Amino acid sequence: xxxxxxxxxxxxxxxxxxxILASRARNKLSQGxxxxxxxxxxxxxxxxxxxxLWQTIRSMTKIDASLTGFSSYPExxxxxxxxxxxxxxxxxxxxxSAEFGFKEEGKRIEELIKKKKSEK
Numbered sequence: 001x002x003x004x005x006x007x008x009x010x011x012x013x014x015x016x017x018x019x020i021l022a023s024r025a026r027n028k029l030s031q032g033x034x035x036x037x038x039x040x041x042x043x044x045x046x047x048x049x050x051x052x053l054w055q056t057i058r059s060m061t062k063i064d065a066s067l068t069g070f071s072s073y074p075e076x077x078x079x080x081x082x083x084x085x086x087x088x089x090x091x092x093x094x095x096x097s098a099e100f101g102f103k104e105e106g107k108r109i110e111e112l113i114k115k116k117k118s119e120k
Contacts, residue, residue, distance in 0.1 A: 008056035026078035033096045038093055044085035051078035 019042060026038040054074050095097075 005056070005060055008052065010060055011052045012049060012056055015045065015052055019045055019049060033092070033099055037089060037092050037096060040085055040089035044082050044089060047078050047082035047085060051075060051082065054078065 022038055022042045022045065026035055026042070029035040029038065
């Protein structure tokens with residue numbers, strides 16, 4: 001019981017530290033895509049931290065969780081919202097890749113390099 005409580009508490013502490021670091025990083029970014037991505041990331045992380053906190057409290061107080069009991073509903077809700085947040089964040093990453101992606105330019109640069117090498 002003690003080891004689970006220590007691990008659970010440590011997990012929550014790491015989650016809170018991650019939220020703090022993400023917040024500091026967000027404050028240093030200008031308005032734009034990356035800042036929106038950090039916002040989505042932070043929301044997902046917050047739901048996971050709340051889930052971990054709920055798990056920690058539940059394990060320390062020995063609340064029984066079954067799929068029919070009320071204590072399991074918050075867990076399902078926290079994780080469901082985290083997954084929804086990850087879907088939104090993934091969509092935003094795909095938009096960022098289109099905005100900042102250099103795949104097409106990279107192909108043109110590669111062709112120009114090959115062309116220059118063949119001319120020598």
